[in-house]
Amino acid sequence: MIRLISLLSGIIFGLGLTISGMVNPQKVLGFLNIFDAWDPSLIFVMVGAIIIFAxxxxxxxxxxxxxxxxxFISIENKNIDKKLLIGSSLFGVGWGLAGLCPGPAIASISFLNPSSLIFVLFMFVGFFIANRIEKNI
Amino acid sequence: MNIINFTPLSALTGGLLIGFAVFLLFAFNGRMAGVSSIAANFILKREQRVDNSLFLFGLILGPTIYSLSGSKIESIITNSIPILIIGGLAVGIGTRIGNGCTSGHGICGISRFSLRSIVATISFILTGIITVLIFGI
Incomplete structure (x- = not known):
């Protein structure tokens, strides 16, 4: 049953990303493009998810x-430290360059688009690199 | 600033689904649906590898199931390969060092009223906006 829930949660998550348009990097970049032609849709995705889960x-x-x-797997880390700020800021740069974050990137494997596959491959390389350098930050 | 391509209804609907997916994984399996953590743990750790892979597989199935309904999914990537590589690396390294992404900090964390996640979310949205401002869409 636990495994079925893992699969089901992933499917519903993937459907939500698809319906909301978040699997399209252009919509995400449109959200980040606030000073030009702004697409606020992403806020509604986050608000929708938070009003259910909170x-x-x-x-x-x-x-x-x-x-x-x-x-329950508890989350002990409450520190707002250098690691959190550096990591999140770096993530934002990558997000702004390609319009993909981990959820939509993995969901978009289903399109077998070479561009998104390259992104996902190097995202995983990034996980390995971070695992190596994390202790030195 | 002009507002374009705004799709509040589909964004909210997708968001509600994502919130429900996150709730399922928490209420039944006791886990947070942070995609960057699940994806990184899937390649770096042995524990719960089956659960992690099922969740990720579900995420990929989401768009596939949606397209069975006959609806077309738009996903346009215009970036060059070097930008995709740099973007993927930044997202991979950044989300691991910062312990989360749009789902882990942005949805799960804010729903738990975690100050740490609120700071992370503000950081990556800010650097995302600055990146788009500098490099364009």
């Missing part, structure tokens, strides 16, 4: 355990 998270986090798994 109240449900608030209710379910009080339960002793999830419905299927043994425990």
């Amino acid at each position: 109240p449900l998270h608030f209710i379910f986090k009080k339960k002793s355990r999830p419905i299927l798994a043994k425990n």
Whole structure:
């Protein structure tokens, strides 16, 4: 069952990215292009997701355990540090260059478009590099 | 500033679906649907590799299932290969060093009212806007 939920969550997430148009980098770049021709759609995607998850998270986090798994995986890190700022800022630069973030990038594997496949390949290379250099930041 | 290509209804609908997907993974499996973490853990860690791969596979299936309904999905990438490589590397390294992306910080984190995630989200949106301002769409 846990595995089925993982798959189902991924499918619904992918459908949401598709319906919202976020698998199209032009829509994401349009959102970041606020000083020229702005497409505010991305805000509605985030608001839609947050108005569903915020109240449900608030209710379910009080339960002793999830419905299927043994425990909630807790997130201890609350530090607003150099790593968070450097990492997030660097991510924003990559996001602004190609209009792809990890969710839509992986979902767009389904189009077998060479451009998005190159992006995904080097995103994974980036994961490896970060894993190596992380401790030195 | 002009507003163009604004699709609030489909954006909100897709966002609600994404919120529901994130809720499913949290309520049943006790996990946060941060795509960069799931994708990085999938290649770097043995634990929960099956769950992680099923989620990612679902993400790829999402657009495929949507296209079965006969609707056309627009995904246009105009970047050159070097830009795609630099963008992919920046997104991969940045999301790992900053521990999250648009889904992990932007949706999951803000829904938990995490100050850390709010700071991260502001950072990547700001550098994304600056990048588009400098390099254009």
